[in-house]
Amino acid sequence: MATFTPSEEQKQAINYNSDMVIIARPGSGKTSVLSCKVRNMVSELRPYQGIIAISFTNKASDELERRCKVDAFDTKASFFGTIDDFCLREIIYPFARQFLSLAEEVKTAKIRELPGSLTTMLPVTPLEEGSITNTISFLPFIKESLAQGFVPLEAVGMLAYYVVEKSIACKKYLKARYKAICVDEYQDSGYFQHQLFQTLKELGLTAIAVGDSDQSIYAFAKKDPKYLLALTLPGSGFEHFSITTNFRCHPSINDFALRLLNSNHPIPPTNDMRVFIKTINGDQRAMSQWLESAIPHLMEHYQVPSAARVAILCRHQHSARLIANNLSLSHQLLEDNPFEIAPTIEANLFSDLLKLRYDPKMTAESLIERACKFNLSSNERRKLRRTVLSCRTCLDSDLLVKVFTAASDLVGQKLAPAAVTELEGICADASKLRWFQRPSDNAVQIMTLHKAKGLEFELVFHADLYDHVLPSRIYPPGTYGQVIFENEIQCLNLHYVGVTRAVKACVLMTSNYRINGQNNVKNGEPSQFIGRNGAIALPINW
Numbered sequence: 001m002a003t004f005t006p007s008e009e010q011k012q013a014i015n016y017n018s019d020m021v022i023i024a025r026p027g028s029g030k031t032s033v034l035s036c037k038v039r040n041m042v043s044e045l046r047p048y049q050g051i052i053a054i055s056f057t058n059k060a061s062d063e064l065e066r067r068c069k070v071d072a073f074d075t076k077a078s079f080f081g082t083i084d085d086f087c088l089r090e091i092i093y094p095f096a097r098q099f100l101s102l103a104e105e106v107k108t109a110k111i112r113e114l115p116g117s118l119t120t121m122l123p124v125t126p127l128e129e130g131s132i133t134n135t136i137s138f139l140p141f142i143k144e145s146l147a148q149g150f151v152p153l154e155a156v157g158m159l160a161y162y163v164v165e166k167s168i169a170c171k172k173y174l175k176a177r178y179k180a181i182c183v184d185e186y187q188d189s190g191y192f193q194h195q196l197f198q199t200l201k202e203l204g205l206t207a208i209a210v211g212d213s214d215q216s217i218y219a220f221a222k223k224d225p226k227y228l229l230a231l232t233l234p235g236s237g238f239e240h241f242s243i244t245t246n247f248r249c250h251p252s253i254n255d256f257a258l259r260l261l262n263s264n265h266p267i268p269p270t271n272d273m274r275v276f277i278k279t280i281n282g283d284q285r286a287m288s289q290w291l292e293s294a295i296p297h298l299m300e301h302y303q304v305p306s307a308a309r310v311a312i313l314c315r316h317q318h319s320a321r322l323i324a325n326n327l328s329l330s331h332q333l334l335e336d337n338p339f340e341i342a343p344t345i346e347a348n349l350f351s352d353l354l355k356l357r358y359d360p361k362m363t364a365e366s367l368i369e370r371a372c373k374f375n376l377s378s379n380e381r382r383k384l385r386r387t388v389l390s391c392r393t394c395l396d397s398d399l400l401v402k403v404f405t406a407a408s409d410l411v412g413q414k415l416a417p418a419a420v421t422e423l424e425g426i427c428a429d430a431s432k433l434r435w436f437q438r439p440s441d442n443a444v445q446i447m448t449l450h451k452a453k454g455l456e457f458e459l460v461f462h463a464d465l466y467d468h469v470l471p472s473r474i475y476p477p478g479t480y481g482q483v484i485f486e487n488e489i490q491c492l493n494l495h496y497v498g499v500t501r502a503v504k505a506c507v508l509m510t511s512n513y514r515i516n517g518q519n520n521v522k523n524g525e526p527s528q529f530i531g532r533n534g535a536i537a538l539p540i541n542w
């Protein structure tokens with residue numbers, strides 16, 4: 001923290017001590033601001049109290065936690081994790097039993113994994129359209145799922161809100177234990193997350209929301225920036241702050257990105273333009289060939305010290321895989337592992353324990369804290385630490401048993417055997433274990449734009465800039481011949497997120513052919529976003 005000297009805007013946001021909403025542009029230091037705020041607030045608390053710090057992904061949460069704990073700072077009984085983690089660990093598991101009958105062993109499951117006898121109980125209205133007023137119609141399904149030992153993942157928010165509303169003990173606990181709630185990436189909040197946030201504020205917790213509606217990219221999952229915007233309206237009860245200076249990107253990248261969103265954003269003349277465009281003759285495979293020489297060349301030119309600071313970002317996973325398969329430079333392709341696709345409590349624990357095996361910087365203590373094991377005797381704590389650390393030191397042949405045992409001990413109950421099916425497959429396959437290893441210093445990072453959210457790289461190659469891909473199109477009946485984009489603003493936000501990941505230079509990439517998700521070769525027409533609002537990238541002709 002010693003190296004962080006806040007700007008005036010950042011200082012104002014750090015020093016304000018009540019309910020607030022911070023609109024933070026890309027690279028404007030929201031993680032730095034949030035960690036400062038958390039540390040300031042925690043200093044005033046008793047040892048058994050803490051702050052709820054919610055991030056969108058475990059990766060973002062780890063980063064916030066790491067920054068808060070710099071110099072062995074004691075964050076007391078604070079909670080760092082995702083909203084689903086919080087709902088399950090702090091609300092549903094401890095309090096739902098008070099008035100709902102739960103099976104002895106309960107595990108989270110996606111609706112598609114539930115037995116048909118349960119899913120037939122779902123009402124016609126999809127769960128994503130659940131609200132306070134129609135919760136009652138979902139209750140028979142939720143109650144029966146719990147009785148049979150399942151918490152339906154899609155209903156976690158609804159159930160948590162229902163439990164908080166019904167349980168006085170839960171309200172008292174949350175009020176006594178936590179003094180504030182900070183939610184990062186609020187633009188990607190859903191309905192019940194927003195309701196819960198407001199309820200915690202009404203309970204007396206200081207409520208802090210941070211986000212940027214221009215980085216909203218999860219509308220397909222029913223997340224909506226309208227909840228963030230509602231907090232900025234007069235009368236919302238939230239003081240509104242903005243932090244606008246982009247400390248990450250070269251000024252020419254920042255101006256280019258802002259011009260994409262706003263046709264009036266001025267672009268000052270520069271002889272050091274850092275947004276480029278390369279049109280490849282061929283498809284994604286030819287793109288890989290060009291990248292073979294372009295990456296080392298631009299790394300040298302911009303003095304990028306390691307290939308891990310270089311990213312190739314794609315709209316779709318199949319494109320990322322295609323580029324990776326044809327790139328002989330050392331690279332790491334970030335793929336969705338099954339634990340990320342269905343982030344149950346068990347899945348998160350397995351994932352963390354496997355990461356701990358390969359990452360010497362991760363501590364057993366951080367996993368114990370994440371599991372909210374605060375009331376252990378020093379003997380119990382030592383024993384648990386040993387069990388967790390055995391996942392790092394054991395032989396490959398013992399990995400499955402060690403991870404399963406450590407996860408069960410962290411949860412405090414033996415996990416259901418069904419939870420280990422994925423784990424078995426992963427522990428037995430060296431190529432799958434690579435998902436959990438830290439990126440090597442000399443591997444170019446290849447991932448989707450969604451995965452790049454919240455990350456930064458010195459050099460970014462932003463691929464998939466094709467018509468039909470970014471933006472994608474829809475063809476409603478009776479609109480033959482018309483060009484209709486599918487959620488153009490979300491597509492634009494995704495492009496904006498991609499460009500603003502770059503610190504030193506960003507290369508936009510398109511090609512005259514493209515291979516689609518069905519492996520068919522199509523004509524590659526350039527994306528409508530290229531040149532949008534007069535944001536002109538410098539062509540690369542070599």
Ligand SMILES: Nc1ncnc2c1ncn2[C@@H]1O[C@H](COP(=O)(O)OP(=O)(O)OP(=O)(O)O)[C@@H](O)[C@H]1O
Nearest residue numbers: 005006007026027028029030031032247248454455
């Ligand atoms: N006051 C400051 N002075 C100099 N550098 C800063 C300052 N604040 C933040 N930074 C740097 O700017 C970069 C972006 O900060 P951070 O990662 O916190 O941004 P962010 O707002 O979380 O970004 P995004 O929303 O795009 O993910 C980091 O490298 C950080 O160290």
